[in-house]
Amino acid sequence: MNRPRAEFLAGTEATAFTLNGRKVASRAPRASRLADVLRDELGLTGTKVGCNAGDCGACTVLLDGRQVCACLTAVGKVEARKVVTVEGLAKNGRLAPLQVAFQNHGAAQCGICTPGMLMAAADLLARNRKPDADAVKEALGGVLCRCTGYQKIIEAVLDVANRPALAPSPATGKALGARAGKVDGIAKLTGAEKFGADAIPADALWLRVIRSPHHRARFAFGDLAAFARQAGLDRVLIARDVPLNGFGIYPHIKDQPVLAEGETRFKGEAVAAVIGSRTAIEALDEARFPVTWEPLPPVVGLDAAMMEGAMLVQPDKAGNLLLDGGVKRGNVTATFPECAAVAEATFETTFVEHAYIEPEAGWARVVNGRLEIHVTTQTPYMDRDEVALVMKFDLQQVRIVPTACGGGFGGKLDMSVQPLVALGAWLTGRPVACVYHRPESMASTTKRHPARIRARFGCGADGKLMAVDVDALFDTGAYASWGPTVATRVPIHATGPYAVRNVRTRGRAFFTHCHPSGAFRGFGVPQGAIAHEALMDELADQLKMDRLEFRRLNALKAGDTTATGQLLEHSAGLGQCLDKLRPHWRRLHAEVDAFNARSKQENKALRRGVGVGCMWYGIGNTALANPSTLRIVISSRGRLMFYNGAVDIGQGSNTTLTQVVADALGLPMAQIELVMGDTDRTADAGKSSASRQAFISGKAAELAGLDLRRRIFAAAGAPPDEYLDRRYKLQLDRQFVVFRKDGIRHRLDLSRLPQDMNGDVLAGEGRFDPPTTPLDPNGQGKPYATYAFAAQIALVEVDETFGTVKVLRIVAAHDVGKALNPIQVEGQIQGGTVQGLGLALMEEYLPGKTENLHDYLIPTIGDVPRMDCILVEDPEPLGPSGAKGVGEPGLIPTAPAILGAIEHATGVRMRQVPVLPHRLKAELDARPGRRT
Ligand code: FES
Ligand code: FES
Numbered sequence: 001m002n003r004p005r006a007e008f009l010a011g012t013e014a015t016a017f018t019l020n021g022r023k024v025a026s027r028a029p030r031a032s033r034l035a036d037v038l039r040d041e042l043g044l045t046g047t048k049v050g051c052n053a054g055d056c057g058a059c060t061v062l063l064d065g066r067q068v069c070a071c072l073t074a075v076g077k078v079e080a081r082k083v084v085t086v087e088g089l090a091k092n093g094r095l096a097p098l099q100v101a102f103q104n105h106g107a108a109q110c111g112i113c114t115p116g117m118l119m120a121a122a123d124l125l126a127r128n129r130k131p132d133a134d135a136v137k138e139a140l141g142g143v144l145c146r147c148t149g150y151q152k153i154i155e156a157v158l159d160v161a162n163r164p165a166l167a168p169s170p171a172t173g174k175a176l177g178a179r180a181g182k183v184d185g186i187a188k189l190t191g192a193e194k195f196g197a198d199a200i201p202a203d204a205l206w207l208r209v210i211r212s213p214h215h216r217a218r219f220a221f222g223d224l225a226a227f228a229r230q231a232g233l234d235r236v237l238i239a240r241d242v243p244l245n246g247f248g249i250y251p252h253i254k255d256q257p258v259l260a261e262g263e264t265r266f267k268g269e270a271v272a273a274v275i276g277s278r279t280a281i282e283a284l285d286e287a288r289f290p291v292t293w294e295p296l297p298p299v300v301g302l303d304a305a306m307m308e309g310a311m312l313v314q315p316d317k318a319g320n321l322l323l324d325g326g327v328k329r330g331n332v333t334a335t336f337p338e339c340a341a342v343a344e345a346t347f348e349t350t351f352v353e354h355a356y357i358e359p360e361a362g363w364a365r366v367v368n369g370r371l372e373i374h375v376t377t378q379t380p381y382m383d384r385d386e387v388a389l390v391m392k393f394d395l396q397q398v399r400i401v402p403t404a405c406g407g408g409f410g411g412k413l414d415m416s417v418q419p420l421v422a423l424g425a426w427l428t429g430r431p432v433a434c435v436y437h438r439p440e441s442m443a444s445t446t447k448r449h450p451a452r453i454r455a456r457f458g459c460g461a462d463g464k465l466m467a468v469d470v471d472a473l474f475d476t477g478a479y480a481s482w483g484p485t486v487a488t489r490v491p492i493h494a495t496g497p498y499a500v501r502n503v504r505t506r507g508r509a510f511f512t513h514c515h516p517s518g519a520f521r522g523f524g525v526p527q528g529a530i531a532h533e534a535l536m537d538e539l540a541d542q543l544k545m546d547r548l549e550f551r552r553l554n555a556l557k558a559g560d561t562t563a564t565g566q567l568l569e570h571s572a573g574l575g576q577c578l579d580k581l582r583p584h585w586r587r588l589h590a591e592v593d594a595f596n597a598r599s600k601q602e603n604k605a606l607r608r609g610v611g612v613g614c615m616w617y618g619i620g621n622t623a624l625a626n627p628s629t630l631r632i633v634i635s636s637r638g639r640l641m642f643y644n645g646a647v648d649i650g651q652g653s654n655t656t657l658t659q660v661v662a663d664a665l666g667l668p669m670a671q672i673e674l675v676m677g678d679t680d681r682t683a684d685a686g687k688s689s690a691s692r693q694a695f696i697s698g699k700a701a702e703l704a705g706l707d708l709r710r711r712i713f714a715a716a717g718a719p720p721d722e723y724l725d726r727r728y729k730l731q732l733d734r735q736f737v738v739f740r741k742d743g744i745r746h747r748l749d750l751s752r753l754p755q756d757m758n759g760d761v762l763a764g765e766g767r768f769d770p771p772t773t774p775l776d777p778n779g780q781g782k783p784y785a786t787y788a789f790a791a792q793i794a795l796v797e798v799d800e801t802f803g804t805v806k807v808l809r810i811v812a813a814h815d816v817g818k819a820l821n822p823i824q825v826e827g828q829i830q831g832g833t834v835q836g837l838g839l840a841l842m843e844e845y846l847p848g849k850t851e852n853l854h855d856y857l858i859p860t861i862g863d864v865p866r867m868d869c870i871l872v873e874d875p876e877p878l879g880p881s882g883a884k885g886v887g888e889p890g891l892i893p894t895a896p897a898i899l900g901a902i903e904h905a906t907g908v909r910m911r912q913v914p915v916l917p918h919r920l921k922a923e924l925d926a927r928p929g930r931r932t
Helices: 006-010 034-041 097-105 114-127 133-139 151-162 183-188 223-229 278-283 302-306 332-338 380-391 420-426 438-442 483-493 525-542 548-556 574-601 653-665 693-716 823-840 896-905 916-927
Strands: 016-021 022-026 061-062 066-069 082-084 205-210 217-221 235-237 272-278 291-295 321-329 341-348 361-368 370-375 400-404 431-435 451-459 464-476 501-510 606-618 630-633 641-645 674-678 729-733 738-741 744-749 760-768 787-799 804-815 864-872
Touching: 022 744, 034 217, 034 916, 061 114, 082 235, 097 114, 097 183, 097 823, 114 133, 114 151, 114 183, 133 151, 151 341, 183 235, 205 278, 205 420, 205 674, 223 235, 223 272, 235 420, 272 278, 272 361, 272 420, 278 420, 291 864, 302 370, 302 464, 302 501, 302 804, 321 483, 332 380, 332 451, 332 501, 332 804, 341 525, 361 420, 361 641, 370 420, 370 464, 400 606, 431 787, 464 483, 464 525, 483 548, 501 525, 501 630, 525 548, 525 606, 548 574, 574 606, 574 787, 574 804, 574 864, 574 896, 630 653, 630 693, 653 693, 738 760, 744 864, 787 896, 823 864, 823 896
Parallel strands: 016 082, 205 431, 370 400, 464 501, 641 674, 804 864
Antiparallel strands: 016 022, 061 066, 061 082, 205 272, 217 291, 235 272, 321 501, 341 451, 361 370, 361 431, 451 464, 606 787, 630 641, 630 760, 729 738, 738 744, 787 804
């Protein structure tokens, strides 16, 4: 629980108001933010803070029944008024219909925006019991969600009028494939879920990071001790305090300092950290911090980094080159002259910000001589290893306890607050907490790699692809982070999901003086897809073939060999996806033709177009070991505990993995309790990234459930393979496991079995490491055990007067192998699609300039089109019940489909994203014989 803050208690004038039906009084100064009073003084952390600037809406509460941003509302303004927060929605322990609808529709993913969404919806529903979708969009327009794509939120609000009842948990053996509600959903809907900033100990010191204001600068400190004394600080940390001042994703690349030494390499890089009471830290005048800067000329952008004789960002990285990866197969040079059609172009993408609504936050403490870190993260085991590394500790000396994670998308795979709070706690002996503010989060954390991709595709007169040549350059920023992953993954995927024999692809990442580029939903594949899909359109046009049919002709299928020489033995469902889209494609084309004819006739500037984008995505790490281990145990009293190291960052793995383990075991998921991600209590399930948890941890969950079932049968004295007989129905009745088959009933008394120190009597464990092989120097090998495939259609409307684009419709067909939980799968597709829309049309992070969600635009509820999801299930035999993964695939085909649709509407092919209105307008105006 957060403690009441000292300055609040020192306030003299109490503000009395009604909070969730009860009279309360705040002693905080009347100008204090209501959000702070609710969270810090009154202990209601259901109200979230994503920006503290009125941009995100996460702090939305009701004031006299109307929605307001609690971060912009002074507590003095609520005197004698009624405030309702998310904690006040449920009455007498019963969820409000709105909360029930959110749970049933899967409207909460990570859940950080959910309280704000609920309160905005509650305001609407109090005034309009049967709103339509437009009214919902208008009412919820001030609350941002980065996960869901908003559609399920809209559906949930519309459903409230039907007075929904909470959908029951699936029955025994019926969990897989069920549209089950999230096992952790209720906590997200009631404000009970604890994110990184929500459960900081009352006695914690606070930490603030001092950061470079320059892209590159030499710096020197003044009298730190005197400053600390004057400011009432407990400690100031600088580089020499860090036992081993280098961390990084790869075992052989630890190039990023926790605190820079002597010279900074990006604007926002940490140079020092100050630690003190929260009051002292909040009162700190950073401008007085004793540091002098000597700005130096930075290397900014790919051209500067690659220039002959360019200054080196890292002195030991010649040519500023991080990595040069590629794939070679066949003979590209000899094949292009034989092609009937060749398309070639260069494409540019920019930095993209993850913009999760929860900024980085966490705290650390020392427990029995060990460090314990509670933090929002996608990867507790990597965090443990990295903290141990910089502290020069054994791994056993560090424990990571993940809090709920308010969105990650790859951005919380790298460390942020972890090493600093760990070091602070270790040196002070006190709990130390750090919560990034929004500008700090945006300035200091990783982004999507900007890319420049030159691509050349050639095909025969029959439309079959013959050759692909791609050279992809990436700006990886100041430190390696996930740059090597991007530079190796992109060449593998650069052909697109198509069969082609002659391939030469290359990926290179270059250092610059910008924040590190890292992992972001797709690891560079979305940038590559923009290139390959544009050229597929162009080849189809040259051959006068339908763009969808051209893709269908070339689609990889089971039995084909990929550019890395991998035989796709099964589960390659792009063809099925395109077949499902075909009727929509034809109908939308007919509608667009009619619309454009009308618009031209009426001399209007609106034009509509339809585009298609395809993708494939290798599930899991690239050509590396990728194991996951999960455990499920049963106690002498019949308590089932699922120890699940896979962190749920909103994608729903807590739920889907529970569904898998429940059915494998043969008991209902409602009887399974969950421990997630705690490195002391769970085994290593790897990171939540690369769309790997459903496939890899899903398989481990299946094996764990089966293993426990086997042990239960063995303990009951059954013959060795009897547990595989699914005619046995199990029931857990207190300490008894009851077996029923063909009218015969057996019973196992768990309390009679030997117990371990936790009281557990039987444990099942599952481990899965998908079969891959390393790539040879020509990129040949089996980098992934399986691939997801997808195709999406976009319908857009372009206003040629202004260069604006509105996406009106998305139809998304995804081969997911098996939809373990269709609600979660649809949510992933819709959320990814809307991030893809942002990538295509609006999101551009400008290093050193962009610093808030006011300037950095992500799609709002008003920007999203209707999205239809078509789930194709071409089962992957290795996966749990055939499942693959869907986290990243939702995003990848969207931007290509939108860009194709813009071209179809206007004749202009945009090769730089985002397609901001001024960029499109310039291209529209440059058309020969342009329309006016
Ligand atoms: S925290 Fe109040 S609007 Fe973002
Ligand atoms: S569920 Fe909306 S931001 Fe995550």
